[in-house]
Structure formats: structure tokens, C-alpha cells
Amino acid sequence: MSAELERELAGLVGAAHVRPVSGQPAWQVAPGTPAEVSDVVRTAGRYGAAVVPIGSGSRPARVRGLGDRLRLHVSTARLDQVAHLDEMSLLCDVQAGLTGLALEKMLAPRGLSLGDYPPGILGDTIGGLIGVRTPGKSSARHGFFEEAVAGVSAVLADGRAIHTRVAPRRSTGPDLARALCGSEGTLGFITGAVLRIHRRPEARLLAAFVLPSVDAAIAAAFLALREEAAPAALRIVDSAEARVHFPDARLADGHALMVAATAGPTDLAACDRDLIESAVLAEGGQAAAPALAELWWRRRFGHEPTPEPGPSFQCTAGPSQLRAAYHAIVGAVPGTRCHVSRFDGDGAVVFATFPDDAVDALKAAEAAATGAGGWLLGARPAALDPYLIALRAELDPQGIMNPGALIGP
Amino acid sequence: MAADADRVRRDLEAIVGPRRVSLRAVDLDTYARDMWPRLLLARRDGASPQLPTAVVWPEHVREVAAIVRAARSLGVPIIPYGGGSGVCGGVVPRFGGITIDTKRMAALRAVRADEQVCDVEAGLSGERFERELARRGFTFGNFPSSIYCSTVGGWLATRAAGQLSTKYGKVEDRVAGLTMVTGTGAIIDTDGPRRALGGPDWTQLILGSEGTLGVITSARLRLAPAPQLRVFRGFEVSSVAAGLEALRRVVQRGLRPAVVRLYDELDTFVNSFGHHTVDPEGDARKHSHAPAPLPNQGALPELPGPPVVAGGDGALARLMGFARRRKRGARQDAFAALLDHPRLVNSVVGTVAEKIARKGCKLIIGLEGSRLRTEVEAALTFAELERAGCRDLGEEPGKTWYARRYAVSYKMSPVFRDGAFVDTMEVASSWTQLLDLYHSVRAAIGKHAVVMAHFSHLYPEGCSIYFTFAAHADDRAASERRYDAIWRDGLEAATRAGGTISHHHGVGMLKAPFMRGEHREAMTILHAVKRALDPDDIMNPGKLGLPGARWGGQ
Numbered sequence: 011m012s013a014e015l016e017r018e019l020a021g022l023v024g025a026a027h028v029r030p031v032s033g034q035p036a037w038q039v040a041p042g043t044p045a046e047v048s049d050v051v052r053t054a055g056r057y058g059a060a061v062v063p064i065g066s067g068s069r070p071a072r073v074r075g076l077g078d079r080l081r082l083h084v085s086t087a088r089l090d091q092v093a094h095l096d097e098m099s100l101l102c103d104v105q106a107g108l109t110g111l112a113l114e115k116m117l118a119p120r121g122l123s124l125g126d127y128p129p130g131i132l133g134d135t136i137g138g139l140i141g142v143r144t145p146g147k148s149s150a151r152h153g154f155f156e157e158a159v160a161g162v163s164a165v166l167a168d169g170r171a172i173h174t175r176v177a178p179r180r181s182t183g184p185d186l187a188r189a190l191c192g193s194e195g196t197l198g199f200i201t202g203a204v205l206r207i208h209r210r211p212e213a214r215l216l217a218a219f220v221l222p223s224v225d226a227a228i229a230a231a232f233l234a235l236r237e238e239a240a241p242a243a244l245r246i247v248d249s250a251e252a253r254v255h256f257p258d259a260r261l262a263d264g265h266a267l268m269v270a271a272t273a274g275p276t277d278l279a280a281c282d283r284d285l286i287e288s289a290v291l292a293e294g295g296q297a298a299a300p301a302l303a304e305l306w307w308r309r310r311f312g313h314e315p316t317p318e319p320g321p322s323f324q325c326t327a328g329p330s331q332l333r334a335a336y337h338a339i340v341g342a343v344p345g346t347r348c349h350v351s352r353f354d355g356d357g358a359v360v361f362a363t364f365p366d367d368a369v370d371a372l373k374a375a376e377a378a379a380t381g382a383g384g385w386l387l388g389a390r391p392a393a394l395d396p397y398l399i400a401l402r403a404e405l406d407p408q409g410i411m412n413p414g415a416l417i418g419p
Numbered sequence: 420m421a422a423d424a425d426r427v428r429r430d431l432e433a434i435v436g437p438r439r440v441s442l443r444a445v446d447l448d449t450y451a452r453d454m455w456p457r458l459l460l461a462r463r464d465g466a467s468p469q470l471p472t473a474v475v476w477p478e479h480v481r482e483v484a485a486i487v488r489a490a491r492s493l494g495v496p497i498i499p500y501g502g503g504s505g506v507c508g509g510v511v512p513r514f515g516g517i518t519i520d521t522k523r524m525a526a527l528r529a530v531r532a533d534e535q536v537c538d539v540e541a542g543l544s545g546e547r548f549e550r551e552l553a554r555r556g557f558t559f560g561n562f563p564s565s566i567y568c569s570t571v572g573g574w575l576a577t578r579a580a581g582q583l584s585t586k587y588g589k590v591e592d593r594v595a596g597l598t599m600v601t602g603t604g605a606i607i608d609t610d611g612p613r614r615a616l617g618g619p620d621w622t623q624l625i626l627g628s629e630g631t632l633g634v635i636t637s638a639r640l641r642l643a644p645a646p647q648l649r650v651f652r653g654f655e656v657s658s659v660a661a662g663l664e665a666l667r668r669v670v671q672r673g674l675r676p677a678v679v680r681l682y683d684e685l686d687t688f689v690n691s692f693g694h695h696t697v698d699p700e701g702d703a704r705k706h707s708h709a710p711a712p713l714p715n716q717g718a719l720p721e722l723p724g725p726p727v728v729a730g731g732d733g734a735l736a737r738l739m740g741f742a743r744r745r746k747r748g749a750r751q752d753a754f755a756a757l758l759d760h761p762r763l764v765n766s767v768v769g770t771v772a773e774k775i776a777r778k779g780c781k782l783i784i785g786l787e788g789s790r791l792r793t794e795v796e797a798a799l800t801f802a803e804l805e806r807a808g809c810r811d812l813g814e815e816p817g818k819t820w821y822a823r824r825y826a827v828s829y830k831m832s833p834v835f836r837d838g839a840f841v842d843t844m845e846v847a848s849s850w851t852q853l854l855d856l857y858h859s860v861r862a863a864i865g866k867h868a869v870v871m872a873h874f875s876h877l878y879p880e881g882c883s884i885y886f887t888f889a890a891h892a893d894d895r896a897a898s899e900r901r902y903d904a905i906w907r908d909g910l911e912a913a914t915r916a917g918g919t920i921s922h923h924h925g926v927g928m929l930k931a932p933f934m935r936g937e938h939r940e941a942m943t944i945l946h947a948v949k950r951a952l953d954p955d956d957i958m959n960p961g962k963l964g965l966p967g968a969r970w971g972g973q
Contacts, residue, residue, distance in 0.1 A: 096851050098667075098850050098851045099849035099850040099851045099880045099881055100671060100879055100880050101851075101880050142617075143616060143617050143618065143620070151673075156620065160880065166943060170940055170943070171940070172939070172940040172943065172944070173939070173940075173941070174938070174941045175919065175937060175938060175939070175941070176849065177847050177848060177849075177881065177918065177919035177922075178847050178848070178849065178878035178881035178882065178883070179578070179580070179591075179847060179878065179883075179922060179923075180578070180847065180921060180922060180937075181577055181578040181579070181580075181627060181921040181922060181923045181926070182627070182919060182920060182921050182925075182926055182930070182934060182937050183627050183628060183629070183934070183945055183963050183964070184623065184624045184625065184626060184627050184628050184632075184945065184948060185591070185623045185624070185627070186938065186941045186944045186945060188619065188620045188624060189619050189944050189948065190619070190944075191620065192617060192619050193618070193619050194617075194618075197944070206880050208673075208879070209671060212672075236535070236644055236789075237789045237791070237792065238788055238789045238792040239792070274672070274673045275672055275673065275674075275799055277798070277799055278673065278674075278792075278795055278796065278799065281791060281792055281795040282792075284791070285791060285792065328534050329534055330531070330533040330534055355535055355641065356595070356641075385611070388616075389611070389616060389617065390616060390617045390618045391608070391609070391611055391616070393608065394607060394609070394618075397601075397607070397621070397952060398618060398619070400950070400952075400954075401619075401947055401948060401951040403951075404946075404947035404950050404951055405944070405947045416617065416618055
């Protein structure tokens with residue numbers, strides 16, 4: 011039966027794009043068109059094989075609890091085309107296998123951009139960015155990545171292709187595209203999306219500030235946001251982290267460094283920078299050397315190396331719990347250094363780096379952070395699981411669509 | 420399947436007691452409809468509507484859950500009911516059943532200044548909600564023209580929009596979480612930090628479900644600080660196309676005016692007939708027969724006050740005025756007489772307007788928010804518009820509009836009494852498709868009715884168009900035929916042009932037949948979500964393009 015399946019797949023997508031995964035009852039398949047994805051999914055259905063999306067295939071597939079079940083690791087590596095670029099409406103119809111960085115490279119010469127998302131996330135494919143609701147894909151200026159999704163194309167378990175219609179907003183029932191966002195391939199295999207893109211800002215201004223404490227810096231950040239500043243990026247670095255990342259700042263113990271980027275029409279970028287500066291002054295801080303912010307910005311885009319190791323723990327919290335969450339993490343694992351970023355009205359994310367000799371640091375930090383009102387990333391409200399299971403059963407009665415994801419089989 | 424009324428009463432009284440259940444004819448009649456103009460046509464003709472079996476007023480989410488479970492075992496539908504201000508028949512009990520009025524669940528439970536969110540129950544009226552928030556220095560930012568007669572729950576169930584949506588977004592852009600009683604009587608809560616949660620976003624799958632998945636009982640909503648500054652400006656622009664191009668540049672530079680209204684030639688022409696005074700107080704007095712309170716009698720507070728939107732505006736009032744004068748035989752009003760010749764009016768008036776009034780299209784812009792940023796954005800916005808060829812008219816046009824932004828929605832009944840009908844159609848598309856959408860929908864409606872339009876609710880990728888139309892026919896059957904033809908031709912034209920059939924009024928019964936064309940194969944997902952949350956098909960059956968097959972719907 012395996013040989014038959016392999017032959018069939020080769021007939022659908024070409025033998026060059028089907029290869030067995032060693033040591034597993036699995037094949038890696040790389041369809042070249044959305045229609046071929048439909049064919050592959052239909053075939054998987056006939057064999058009862060699991061369809062596991064693996065993005066561009068650069069990382070090993072995460073397969074949990076599938077035992078000996080036949081499975082197809084379906085790669086989007088060949089679905090890497092921009093189908094349509096609408097420069098008038100700033101909409102871009104892309105295939106799922108294109109990476110964010112590749113798309114940025116195509117948009118840049120036209121004065122366009124995906125938006126102020128952290129460059130670190132853009133190495134993922136568009137399908138991965140949409141399909142997995144991982145944290146950190148947000149900016150105060152451009153919102154969450156899912157909000158950039160104007161439409162989704164996907165293949166359902168029965169092989170049918172759907173394309174949610176694109177409109178700036180609509181009142182015609184629930185947002186059906188958002189069912190697929192974050193579904194990790196369990197409700198449909200995402201083959202493409204229409205994304206809202208942006209014009210490159212006319213101006214980008216960088217600024218650095220020193221504040222008397224992390225608490226004061228967090229208060230200043232939310233004060234500026236309430237005054238409607240919409241920075242492209244804003245980061246608060248505690249003194250322990252500053253010693254490693256910004257030794258030139260010579261930050262006193264307990265103080266905090268804030269670096270910020272504002273963007274837009276020149277007057278608006280300047281306005282936002284001034285709003286942030288006013289908030290910093292109100293919280294007892296002052297301006298610092300802009301070179302610090304410039305260093306941060308170069309590192310952000312990989313033009314200069316960031317000191318290793320990177321953060322090993324992240325948690326998020328709302329504006330009122332953020333300070334408590336930060337202090338809880340630092341208190342739980344002595345020697346921890348942190349920065350806080352991804353600010354918007356809903357809160358921000360604390361990134362912690364533990365000292366090399368810390369024991370059970372992750373567990374201690376998790377317990378401390380959640381105890382202080384923080385949220386670990388990737389949590390899912392278990393109370394809604396029965397509805398997710400029911401929804402999956404409706405769309406995928408055979409249970410072939412990434413059965414190990416979200417909720418195990 | 421028809422449950423007997425006594426048993427329904429007994430079961431409901433066991434949950435909420437005898438005083439919050441009614442089977443009285445007057446209540447059933449009241450709850451049989453909303454403000455869908457087609458129902459008003461039938462009502463004018465004395466037709467008896469499909470009635471609910473009972474109306475119930477729960478005061479707590481647990482009572483709602485018990486009522487839904489009771490309906491499930493009785494085998495009768497549930498119809499959630501907020502303010503009854505919908506214009507698509509979304510609350511019509513097509514197959515009878517229990518109508519749940521949410522208005523006794525109306526608490527603003529908490530306003531959390533540090534988080535800028537509030538917890539609010541679904542039945543709170545929009546006006547009281549905004550007034551309460553204003554007192555505490557916040558705004559939710561949703562100001563539909565129905566604000567005096569719509570509820571927060573109704574907004575959430577239909578993905579409503581307000582007059583300031585270009586800045587604050589539509590309702591669905593401002594929801595942190597929802598509490599809903601599902602079709603199985605379970606209480607679910609979708610709250611949680613968006614940045615942290617995995618899996619599909621249930622909040623976005625429930626918003627806009629119009630009661631077909633469950634009863635939304637409360638929500639956590641995002642707030643904005645009450646505005647410190649509000650700036651208005653009117654402009655004149657040579658044509659719709661030139662105005663749209665100017666506005667597109669504004670929003671694509673990242674500027675977010677709160678109010679944007681570009682009136683097409685006919686709308687501008689009709690508007691210019693009015694006595695536009697610059698005396699907001701006096702102007703409000705003119706509308707004193709409307710149920711809305713005057714500004715000095717507890718209308719929405721000035722500062723965080725609401726500006727506008729979705730339903731009413733001066734044009735509709737004017738048009739209604741013409742329709743009425745026509746019936747009175749005031750034939751000297753050439754415009755009114757032409758209501759029976761819509762094609763002629765639609766094709767001629769644009770040029771007449773230009774000749775007589777020597778004007779193109781009127782554009783109203785308003786900005787509000789924190790002082791510094793609003794000042795900067797206003798300067799950039801006005802400069803951008805002037806660069807694009809718009810002529811500055813000063814602040815008066817904006818102020819005049821602002822003073823009467825709610826006046827119109829409460830003035831429909833005289834028009835209907837006089838034998839005519841008016842309605843509005845709100846569609847939207849990307850900028851690329853927008854002019855095509857405008858011309859094709861206008862032509863489609865224009866075969867049957869006098870039609871005008873304004874453009875409002877802007878986004879970086881597109882914009883909505885708000886058509887207002889008025890028509891007349893000799894009797895109910897003819898009126899309904901004409902009415903149905905307008906909607907069929909208009910919505911089919913919208914779909915063909917690549918637009919959506921509804922930007923913010925919702926679907927209800929009116930647009931249900933067009934949902935398939937709107938979503939195509941993606942309807943599969945809506946059907947699946949429906950079965951996952953309401954396996955027995957008891958929640959508001961026959962709406963939103965979901966057939967209600969169990970009840971004989973198609």
C-alpha cells in the first residue's frame with residue numbers, strides 16, 4: 011500500500027517532489043500549485059494518511075502521537091509566488107510558501123513593506139505566520155499579524171479549495187478567514203493569503219532614554235501609548251541586560267534603558283517621538299545617546315550581531331500586571347536579565363535570559379510569571395477545546411488534517 | 420414540533436419567575452420585527468407578522484443558559500433581541516420560538532483605566548454606554564446613528580460600525596473577549612490576551628454571528644481616552660473620483676481622521692437644498708420631534724461626544740422631506756415629483772447640480788483624539804487634501820453635520836405613512852474596485868429608485884459606500900416587488916464588482932439569499948462553526964444564509 015501511495019503521489023506532483031522520510035511511515039511532498047495540494051489532500055484522505063504541513067521544510071516536522079500512521083509531510087517550498095500585487099489598495103496576494111523576508115525583498119524596490127513586524131519573525135513562511143498563532147508578531151503601529159490577513163486560500167480535508175473573499179471590513183457573518191488563522195493546518199491547509207501591506211514610511215526616527223527604574227520605563231511606555239503615540243518598535247532593557255547589550259550606556263543598577271523607533275510622515279514620526287520623550291520626562295527619565303538606539307536598530311535587522319545567548323523565556327502581561335510579572339521573573343531566578351518589548355495597548359512581552367548556572371530556571375520563571383498575572387505564550391483556553399474538537403470533526407471527519415496539532419488525537 | 424404555549428410559559432417561569440415572561444399579544448407583536456423597511460411595508464398594509472411564542476427578559480447569563488437548555492428540550496428556536504433597531508430582519512421569529520430580550524442585562528460592570536478595557540453586558544443601550552464611559556474619561560468610539568435605540572450586544576452580533584470608525588475601527592476591531600451562551604446552553608468565554616493564545620480566534624468567529632451561534636451576554640471591550648480635541652473641516656472636490664483619490668492618499672499615509680464623508684453629486688445637491696445654518700442649538704431644536712434628547716437635555720455629552728454615523732444623515736432627511744412633499748401634492752417641488760422617474764433623476768441631477776450649484780462633491784472631515792497628535796494629523800490631513808485639489812470650506816459644514824448627526828433615523832415613519840419607502844445599502848471594496856462598485860450598484864438601484872451615495876468608513880485598503888434610495892409604488896405588492904428588485908439587483912451588482920454585500924448593517928433575512936455569492940465555498944466553514952456551537956439548529960434559524968432546515972427553511 012505504501013508503494014502504491016508513493017507512486018500515486020509521484021504521479022500528482024512529480025517524482026522529484028516526493029521522497030520518503032527515513033525511519034518513518036512518511037513522505038515529504040512538495041506540491042507546486044494549490045491545485046496539486048488539493049490532489050495530495052484527496053489522496054491522503056483515500057489512504058487515511060495524515061496531512062502534516064511543514065512550511066518550507068527547513069525544520070523537522072513536529073509530529074506528536076501519530077504512532078505508525080501513514081503521513082504526508084506537505085511542504086509549501088514550491089508555493090512561493092506573489093500572485094498579485096495591488097499597489098493602489100496595498101493588498102498583496104501571496105502563496106503560503108513565500109517567506110516574509112523574501113516578500114519584503116520584492117516589496118522594497120516598490121517602496122512597500124509588510125509592516126513594522128519584528129524582522130526576526132519574517133524568516134518564517136507566510137503560511138506559518140498565519141497558521142500558527144505564535145506571539146510577538148505585532149507592533150503598536152501595525153497591530154497583530156493576523157490583522158494584516160485580508161483573505162485566506164486553503165484546501166479543506168475533502169480536497170476542496172476555498173478562498174475567503176477580500177473586503178476592507180464586512181458584516182456578513184463571522185470572519186471566516188480567522189478560523190484558519192491559528193488553526194495550525196487542522197481546519198484546512200493554507201495555500202495562500204491576501205495581506206494588507208504598507209508604504210515605506212517617509213521618516214524613521216530613533217531615540218534612546220534612561221529611566222530610574224524598569225517600573226518607570228513601563229509606566230512611560232503606556233503613558234505614551236495612551237497619548238496615541240504609535241511607535242514602530244519600543245524596547246525597555248533592564249540594567250542587567252544593558253550591561254551585556256549596551257555596555258556603553260553605563261546604566262546604574264536598577265535603572266532602565268528605553269529605545270524607540272517612530273515612523274510615518276515626518277511630522278507624525280516626530281510627534282510620536284516627542285510624545286514618548288514627554289512621557290519619559292514625566293516619569294523622571296531623560297534622553298540618552300541616540301547611538302544606543304541606532305545600535306539596537308542595526309542588530310534588529312541583523313546588520314550587527316546581537317550578544318548571545320538570546321532570551322530563553324517569554325511571557326506576556328497586560329499593562330497593569332507587566333511590572334509585577336517582570337519583578338516575579340527576575341526574583342525567581344537570580345541573575346536573570348530581561349528586556350520588555352512588543353508594546354501595544356494590550357500589554358507587552360517580557361523576554362528573559364537566565365544565567366548559565368541557573369537550575370530549573372524555566373519552571374521557576376513560569377510559575378513566578380503566571381503567579382503574578384502573566385500569561386505563557388501559546389496557552390489555549392481549555393474550556394473551548396470541545397468546540398474546537400467539534401469544529402474539526404465537522405470539517406475533517408476522517409481526522410487527517412494535522413491530527414497531532416492543537417489538540418492531540 | 421410546535422411546542423404548546425402553556426408549556427413554554429411554564430418552563431420559562433420556572434427559570435425567571437412570572438414577571439419576566441410574556442405571551443401577551445402586544446409583546447409578541449412588538450418583538451416580531453425590527454426596523455427592516457420591508458416589514459414596515461407589510462405593517463403599513465396591516466399584515467399580521469410571524470410571532471414569537473414567548474418573550475423573556477433574563478437578568479443573568481445563567482438564566483440565559485437555562486432558557487436555551489429549556490428551548491432545546493422543548494424543541495423551539497431562540498431569537499436574541501437587543502434594541503430592535505436592525506434593518507435586515509435579523510430578529511424576525513421566522514419559525515416562532517422564544518425571543519430573549521437582553522435589555523435587562525445592562526450593567527457596565529467594570530471600567531479598568533490601567534488596562535483601558537471595560538466589562539459590559541450585552542443589553543446596555545449605546546447611548547448610556549457612551550455616556551457612562553464619558554463620565555470616566557473614556558470612549559468606546561462606536562457612534563452609529565441608532566445609538567439611542569441599539570445595544571452593545573446588537574453591535575457585536577452584527578459587526579456594527581459608527582460614524583467615527585475610520586479612527587476607532589469597527590466594533591470587531593475593539594473586542595478583547597466575549598461571553599456567549601451556545602446553542603447547547605453552555606457558557607463560553609473567549610477572553611484572553613491575543614498575543615498569548617493559540618488556536619483559532621473564537622472571538623472573531625462569534626462576532627457577526629447575529630444570534631445564529633448563541634446569545635452574546637457580555638463582552639470585554641477596548642476603550643480609548645475621551646478625546647481632548649475635535650477638529651472639523653469641509654471641502655469641495657470636483658468629482659467623486661478626485662475625492663476618493665485624495666482620501667486614499669490620506670489614509671495610506673497612516674493618517675486616521677475620525678469622520679470622513681464624501682457625498683456624491685446627487686447627495687451633495689440634495690444636501691445643498693437644505694437650510695444649512697451654523698446654529699447647532701437651533702438646528703437641534705428643529706428636530707425636536709425626534710425622540711433623541713437635545714444637547715442641553717442630556718444628549719450625549721459634548722466632549723467625548725459622538726459623532727455620527729451609519730444611518731442617518733442630512734441627505735436622508737432631505738430625501739424623506741421630498742418624498743413627503745410629493746404625497747402632499749406639492750408638485751412645485753420638481754425634485755419630489757421625479758420620485759416616480761428614478762432613472763431620469765439619477766441621470767440628470769449630477770449635471771444639474773453642477774450647473775445650478777456650481778459645486779462638485781462635498782467632503783466632511785473630522786479629527787479627534789489627544790491634543791498633540793490630533794493637531795499634527797489634522798494639519799497633515801488638510802494639507803494632503805488641498806494638494807489633491809480639494810477646496811477648503813472652513814469648519815462650518817462639519818459642525819452643521821455634527822449637530823444633526825443623529826436626527827434622521829427617527830424620522831422614517833412619516834415617509835412610509837405617505838406611501839413611499841426609503842432604505843440604505845452599505846457595501847464596501849478595495850480602492851481598486853471602488854469606483855466600479857459605485858457605478859454598478861448605483862446603476863442597478865437607479866433602475867428602480869432615486870439613489871444617492873456617500874463614502875465613509877475608510878481603511879488603508881478600501882472604503883465603504885452608503886447608498887440611500889427612495890421609491891414609491893401604488894400598493895404593498897408593488898412596493899415589495901420594487902423593494903426586492905432593488906436589493907437583488909444592487910447586491911448582485913456589488914458581488915460582481917468584487918465588493919462585499921454588507922459593510923456594517925448585517926445580513927438577517929434581507930441579505931441571506933446572497934450569502935452564497937458573498938462567501939462561495941467558504942460557507943462550508945460557517946456551516947461547520949454553526950454545527951459545532953449549535954448542533955440542534957435552535958439559534959435564530961433561517962438567518963445569515965443558514966437554512967434552518969430543521970424548521971423547514973431553505
